[in-house]
Amino acid sequence: MTTDLTEGNPSKQLFWFSMPLLASVAFQQLYQMADSIIVGRFAATAEAGELALAAVGASFPITQLFVAVATGVNIGASVLVSQLFGAKRFVRMKSAVSTAMLTTTIIALLLTLLGSLACTGIMSALQTPANVFADGALYLRVYVFGLLFLFLYNVCTGIFNAMGDSRTPLILLVISSVVNVVLDLVFVAQLHWGVAGVAWATFIAQGGASVLALILLLRRMKSFDTGGHFLFFSVEMLRRLTNYAVPSIAQQSFVSVGNVIIQYLINGCGASVMAGYSAAIKVNSFALTCCMSFASGLSSFVAQNIGARKLDRVGQGLKAGAAYSIGLSVVFTAVILLSADRLIGLFLPAGSASAAITVGRQFLFVVVPFYIVVCVKFVCDSVLRGAGAMRPFMITTFSDLIIRVVLSIILFRVLGSELGIWLSWPLGWFLGSGLSAYFYKTGAWRKILPEL
Secondary structure (H helix, E strand, O other): OOOOOOOOOHHHHHHHHHHHHHHHHHHHHHHHHHHHHHHHHOOOOHHHHHHHHHHHHHHHHHHHHHHHHHHHHHHHHHHHHHHHHHOOOHHHHHHHHHHHHHHHHHHHHHHHHHHHHHHHHHHHHOOOOHHHHHHHHHHHHHHHOOHHHHHHHHHHHHHHHHOOOOHHHHHHHHHHHHHHHHHHHHHHHHOOOOHHHHHHHHHHHHHHHHHHHHHHHHHHHHOOOOOOOOOOOOHHHHHHHHHHHHHHHHHHHHHHHHHHHHHHHHHOOOHHHHHHHHHHHHHHHHHHHHHHHHHHHHHHHHHHHHHOOOOHHHHHHHHHHHHHHHHHHHHHHHHHHHOHHHHHHOOOOOOOOHHHHHHHHHHHHHHHHHHHHHHHHHHHHHHHHHOOOHHHHHHHHHHHHHHHHHHHHHHHHHHOOOHHHHHHHHHHHHHHHHHHHHHHHOOHHHOOOOOO
């Protein structure tokens, strides 16, 4: 079901379009969290569970490098398709879709080759402790061979969202999440495969979801009757896709590289700190990704209205998106601060070292109170992204990350503990949010309207 976001009440449209996105990211984060919960709690001993959690956590920033590229391609394809869909240029839209799918497949295969050769070396360079290295490398190796599924799934769901269909990605994600958790329980709790079981469960669930997504997308494209007249591969669409995707890939990859640097600092603090951080960052990611769902919906809303040249609706959409995102962040802030220990404990086996819980709680208490600040950045960035104003979008993200990484290094050395790393999060958010709001207010998103 496609939805035209260029007509009707902006606030209501954005709410109902974004709710399936919110449910989708919640399910996605929950099944990713389930990996850590199951591998941590079903280990033979508390110590083994903590080491397994640390192993999955050690590979996390590396896997996020691949996710960054997939997300960048997703954003590029989504912006381009949204604009063409809003302008009712369906022949050109189908060319954009087919070009994006072919390009995505090639990129995924190249990264699979590169990842299979380089991942172990990267883990060594990050000084991953010997007691978690083998499991971390195994998890990463299986993950890399599922990159084609990851990329195809991301670009397919991005295209569905671009056409105003946020329900199909939700259904796909629910199916994938349920299959993933069931396989986690079978492979880890019953067969005792440990970290390998978590990796294979993710591989199988993601593979099935990507194949189903591709089949549904092909059927959806056939519903747009263009008489068969569209280019399977268009150099023009590749250029436009590149203009949107490359800055997004650079931005997402830069964030991931920053996370790798931060993980490097954390790896030097021991397994308990690694486990506590791994648990806390998943709680944090769950909350922020849910808050970001309204910003993701706003990007599609903005892109369609830019395509239809209804610029007056953009500001209305931003106000609604900000209200929804900030409201949700207040709820998460209250819940997390009131139950931090319990949330961290979900990821750790009974009897796990209290040091890991203390580390996780400290991270959450430093970072969570500033969710409102980062939500301002989310919604302003979504307008820049939806309008294709990628340069200011990159500037805001890079500034946030550079400050966060530099301060992490400086404060870690000055304070001599991981607390310095945690403090860099809100400081970076303040800078990034200020820049995002500035670029929105000065109309950077209006200056270069896309060709249609």
